[in-house]
Amino acid sequence: MSLVVIGSVAFDAIETPFGKTDKIVGGAATYASLAASYFYDKVKIVAVVGDDFPTEEIADLNKHKINTEGLQVKQGEKSFFWAGKYHNDMNSRDTLVTDLNVLADFDPIIPASYQDCEFLMLGNLTPQVQQTVISRIKKRPKLIVLDTMNFWMDIALDDLLKTISMIDVLTINDAEARQLSGEYSLVKAARKILTMGPAYLIIKKGEHGALLFHEDKIFAAPALPLAEVFDPTGAGDTFAGGFIGYMAKVGTVNFNNMKNAIIFGSALASFCVEKFGTEKIRNLTQQEIASRVQEFVSLSRFEL
Amino acid sequence: MSLVVIGSVAFDAIETPFGKTDKIVGGAATYASLAASYFYDKVKIVAVVGDDFPTEEIADLNKHKINTEGLQVKQGEKSFFWAGKYHNDMNSRDTLVTDLNVLADFDPIIPASYQDCEFLMLGNLTPQVQQTVISRIKKRPKLIVLDTMNFWMDIALDDLLKTISMIDVLTINDAEARQLSGEYSLVKAARKILTMGPAYLIIKKGEHGALLFHEDKIFAAPALPLAEVFDPTGAGDTFAGGFIGYMAKVGTVNFNNMKNAIIFGSALASFCVEKFGTEKIRNLTQQEIASRVQEFVSLSRFEL
Numbered sequence: 001m002s003l004v005v006i007g008s009v010a011f012d013a014i015e016t017p018f019g020k021t022d023k024i025v026g027g028a029a030t031y032a033s034l035a036a037s038y039f040y041d042k043v044k045i046v047a048v049v050g051d052d053f054p055t056e057e058i059a060d061l062n063k064h065k066i067n068t069e070g071l072q073v074k075q076g077e078k079s080f081f082w083a084g085k086y087h088n089d090m091n092s093r094d095t096l097v098t099d100l101n102v103l104a105d106f107d108p109i110i111p112a113s114y115q116d117c118e119f120l121m122l123g124n125l126t127p128q129v130q131q132t133v134i135s136r137i138k139k140r141p142k143l144i145v146l147d148t149m150n151f152w153m154d155i156a157l158d159d160l161l162k163t164i165s166m167i168d169v170l171t172i173n174d175a176e177a178r179q180l181s182g183e184y185s186l187v188k189a190a191r192k193i194l195t196m197g198p199a200y201l202i203i204k205k206g207e208h209g210a211l212l213f214h215e216d217k218i219f220a221a222p223a224l225p226l227a228e229v230f231d232p233t234g235a236g237d238t239f240a241g242g243f244i245g246y247m248a249k250v251g252t253v254n255f256n257n258m259k260n261a262i263i264f265g266s267a268l269a270s271f272c273v274e275k276f277g278t279e280k281i282r283n284l285t286q287q288e289i290a291s292r293v294q295e296f297v298s299l300s301r302f303e304l
Numbered sequence: 305m306s307l308v309v310i311g312s313v314a315f316d317a318i319e320t321p322f323g324k325t326d327k328i329v330g331g332a333a334t335y336a337s338l339a340a341s342y343f344y345d346k347v348k349i350v351a352v353v354g355d356d357f358p359t360e361e362i363a364d365l366n367k368h369k370i371n372t373e374g375l376q377v378k379q380g381e382k383s384f385f386w387a388g389k390y391h392n393d394m395n396s397r398d399t400l401v402t403d404l405n406v407l408a409d410f411d412p413i414i415p416a417s418y419q420d421c422e423f424l425m426l427g428n429l430t431p432q433v434q435q436t437v438i439s440r441i442k443k444r445p446k447l448i449v450l451d452t453m454n455f456w457m458d459i460a461l462d463d464l465l466k467t468i469s470m471i472d473v474l475t476i477n478d479a480e481a482r483q484l485s486g487e488y489s490l491v492k493a494a495r496k497i498l499t500m501g502p503a504y505l506i507i508k509k510g511e512h513g514a515l516l517f518h519e520d521k522i523f524a525a526p527a528l529p530l531a532e533v534f535d536p537t538g539a540g541d542t543f544a545g546g547f548i549g550y551m552a553k554v555g556t557v558n559f560n561n562m563k564n565a566i567i568f569g570s571a572l573a574s575f576c577v578e579k580f581g582t583e584k585i586r587n588l589t590q591q592e593i594a595s596r597v598q599e600f601v602s603l604s605r606f607e608l
């Protein structure tokens with residue numbers, strides 16, 4: 001039994017109101033697998049990098065017990081590179097550079113040892129590649145979580161809708177939920193999206209927390225109010241990774257477990273934004289995570 | 305013992321993406337006193353209207369057991385009139401018309417029968433008038449709640465800061481908290497504002513709920529996700545009225561009671577936005593309020 005994470009493993013250059021980085025390691029699969037690794041020790045990655053990707057970075061993933069057999073290294077090619085600049089509200093950003101490089105013709109390889117996949121995290125990528133991964137895993141996983149973004153709604157909506165029809169949990173932000181559904185009200189947006197395939201919808205609202213929709217039930221998770229948000233990059237991927245990592249740990253798919261998974265995912269995401277890139281989520285202790293989760297409890301509990 | 309509410313009693317004309325009204329009855333004190341009246345039966349209003357204000361509207365406040373002895377009716381003058389148009393996100397709006405009329409030289413009269421005031425709600429008004437009310441209540445109330453807005457920060461900051469130094473609870477929205485403190489992070493903003501006088505700060509975030517700050521504690525209340533938000537006008541005043549009405553009912557000022565007061569205030573506000581103006585909050589039952597509050601419990605509760 002394992003948790004397979006597919007997504008980019010890449011370089012980012014990030015500018016926020018608080019600072020700027022050179023090329024640092026990023027990518028949806030990097031963030032998500034690191035986050036998941038704190039809950040589950042059979043995390044396996046499917047991704048592609050160029051020969052410019054530092055081997056010590058791969059070794060660091062392995063130190064987190066992340067299996068990188070499915071991480072292809074393309075000789076003579078370059079890794080995906082993204083550069084972006086955040087606005088003051090930290091909820092919106094401009095993309096400055098997107099060099100697809102190895103991602104342009106990414107053909108995901110699912111090693112035989114990954115066929116025990118029970119939990120599948122489809123990180124943000126071309127919907128077509130996400131579909132390919134689903135089709136190449138022979139036994140339908142118990143839970144498929146899909147993360148995507150407005151970019152694919154703009155240029156590959158039909159592919160995206162097909163992929164969405166094949167999954168269990170969709171995670172998008174509020175603007176994307178509105179775009180995908182054509183509904184302004186998030187309740188109406190959720191109702192529509194839940195008819196497109198997924199039984200669960202998570203709407204991520206950055207500093208405002210997240211909403212989980214399932215049938216007629218809604219759960220609102222707060223975000224931890226933070227004094228410093230250095231860099232929101234990867235927060236969504238970290239959230240998704242923590243979410244599915246927790247689900248893999250508990251093993252049973254239901255609304256109550258998902259509520260907790262959202263809290264654990266949010267806790268991981270709250271660490272992620274405290275430093276640039278993956279720096280903070282590479283070196284967490286279980287004690288730190290447990291006490292961060294307790295902050296979410298104190299933050300939201302009231303006794304009538 | 306009583307709860308005194310000061311603020312505008314006025315006419316509004318409202319345009320939202322979902323519709324448009326003619327002149328309807330509004331005003332901070334109208335919304336706040338109606339909301340408070342569901343929790344406490346000694347609500348007393350201090351306000352001013354012109355002779356254009358319908359007497360049946362005043363009678364309707366009295367039907368809610370709201371004492372209107374402090375509501376001055378100025379013969380030959382017109383009531384305050386505000387017209388506004390909401391943007392698509394319903395969290396921001398443009399003011400189209402502000403006719404101060406009777407508010408221009410409002411000299412608040414505190415009837416002798418109001419001197420038993422224990423809970424004082426200073427609805428959005430000139431900070432100078434809010435100060436006058438504080439000075440005219442002889443015994444310092446147990447709890448003073450102040451609602452204000454960016455407008456007074458722009459044109460009367462010194463007066464506003466003085467008023468803020470005299471109160472216990474400040475309620476503003478997130479943009480206003482940032483403006484008042486000069487800090488982008490709401491945590492840092494709150495830390496600064498809590499040095500300005502109030503022991504409690506409530507930051508209202510519209511569809512994203514509210515945050516309560518006190519010493520080093522934070523409580524995050526969700527907003528109820530609604531399928532239809534017809535009109536956000538008065539939601540903040542309704543929230544504040546429900547909040548202080550609940551505090552007056554329980555009588556003891558502490559963080560835990562304030563958490564619950566925020567949930568009750570949010571519940572009232574969630575009704576308010578379902579119809580234009582005060583329509584919905586004029587005709588609520590205790591049963592409706594109790595079941596709405598239970599929705600907040602289901603929405604936010606998780607069991608680790």
